[in-house]
Amino acid sequence: MTKPVRCQKGCLYQEHGAWFVRYRQRVKQQDGSEKVKRRAKRLGSVEKFPTMDQAELARQAFMHRMNFGSFVPDSGMTIADFVERSYLPWTEAEQRPSTSKGYREIWENHIQQHVGHLRLREFRTVHVSHMLRAITVEHGLAKTTLQHIKSVLSGIFTFAKNEGTFDGANPVQGALLPSKTREAKETFAYDLSQIIRILDVLPLLPKAAVATASFVGLREGELRGVEWEDYNGTEMTVSRSIWTVWFRRWS
Numbered sequence: 001m002t003k004p005v006r007c008q009k010g011c012l013y014q015e016h017g018a019w020f021v022r023y024r025q026r027v028k029q030q031d032g033s034e035k036v037k038r039r040a041k042r043l044g045s046v047e048k049f050p051t052m053d054q055a056e057l058a059r060q061a062f063m064h065r066m067n068f069g070s071f072v073p074d075s076g077m078t079i080a081d082f083v084e085r086s087y088l089p090w091t092e093a094e095q096r097p098s099t100s101k102g103y104r105e106i107w108e109n110h111i112q113q114h115v116g117h118l119r120l121r122e123f124r125t126v127h128v129s130h131m132l133r134a135i136t137v138e139h140g141l142a143k144t145t146l147q148h149i150k151s152v153l154s155g156i157f158t159f160a161k162n163e164g165t166f167d168g169a170n171p172v173q174g175a176l177l178p179s180k181t182r183e184a185k186e187t188f189a190y191d192l193s194q195i196i197r198i199l200d201v202l203p204l205l206p207k208a209a210v211a212t213a214s215f216v217g218l219r220e221g222e223l224r225g226v227e228w229e230d231y232n233g234t235e236m237t238v239s240r241s242i243w244t245v246w247f248r249r250w251s
Contacts, residue, residue, distance in 0.1 A: 008066075009092075010023040018043070018045050019059075020043060021042055021059045023063065024039070054074075059092065064090075067093060068131065077119065078118065079115055080117065082156070083107055083156055088104055091103050091104075098241070103155075106148065107152065110135055110139075114134055114135070125175050131153075132146055132178055135149065143177060143181040143243050154173060157170045198210060219241065221242050222241045225241050
């Protein structure tokens with residue numbers, strides 16, 4: 001497998017009436033070794049970028065050049081090379097960590113082994129159809145999961161088109177899902193009376209967590225990210241999501 005390119009997002013900040021991005025850069029030393037140094041790039045004045053959203057777009061453009069400027073993909077490379085060296089680093093820099101992790105898992109668990117060896121310029125819709133059929137036979141996945149796999153592969157080719165690496169129509173969009181794919185099971189949800197009965201038997205702290213999740217409608221990651229200042233007495237603001245938790249054992 002091709003070693004992925006390290007991709008960094010950079011840190012946007014404002015100082016002395018201008019926007020800057022802080023990043024790391026490998027600098028070759030006289031003895032041939034490399035040393036990582038911290039750098040800062042002035043993106044423009046506050047007058048040029050009066051809002052953080054405008055400055056953020058400038059940060060994205062600059063970091064994209066920093067991350068991918070030395071790598072020029074071509075249509076003759078394999079899909080695996082393009083994904084590992086260009087697409088996945090881009091998702092790590094521009095997407096939410098949980099989204100990027102999900103894309104990588106789908107690539108490594110389902111897509112790579114079936115089509116990773118094919119070249120970008122040779123890829124056709126028939127390859128997608130064969131891949132989806134093979135995955136269905138191997139894993140018996142539900143239709144919604146297969147659609148998600150197809151969407152990730154389609155996103156790879158959309159990104160390749162935007163990078164100038166692939167020309168023509170997206171070969172994934174015309175592929176059909178296997179006709180005998182099973183439907184996803186209906187998602188179960190508690191009704192109000194069931195929630196009330198659950199709350200009646202819970203201690204205070206678990207009761208608060210279950211009530212918040214049930215009545216505010218938070219996802220698991222959003223529930224983990226709730227802090228006191230998010231609630232003003234009448235409304236709750238969803239400000240963050242925690243998608244993974246690291247536990248430290250204290251000695």
